Amino acid sequence: MMHGWGHGMGGFFGGGIWMMGLFWIAIIAVGVYLIRNSNNSNNRTERIEGKSVEDPMEIARQRYAKGEISKEEFQEIKDELLK
Template identity: 50%
Template sequence: MHDFQFFGGGWMMFFWWFLIIALVIILIRAFMNTSQNKQRKETPMDILKRRYAEGEIDEEEFNKRKKELLK
């Protein structure tokens, strides 16, 4: 016969499963945050430079907007 009083019985088994699931969730969230931080956000200046490089705006427009951003 099993007594289930060893290490707290059924409640302790519930606690260990809860702990394992919580740790898995924490590890997944930590991994997701790390991968999101690796993706660098574009600054307005980066966007302006990209648009100029792709030919969306000309040099005059680029310099005008650059001047505005640097104020």
């Protein structure tokens, strides 16, 4: 009878070691996944922020300098932007 009990415990502990190994592999995999997703979202943000977003006033100045808008239109835009 003792042999059956001892054998059962050996099987239990052997399975427990495998389960503990799978547990740690899962924890590491989740950590790697979270780190990679964190970096991807940061990279997306950097790309969005990396685009040259021009100041509306600068755009109005450039359009006025090119003659696309009149002095009055530039003044209206400037007044609207400074509100």
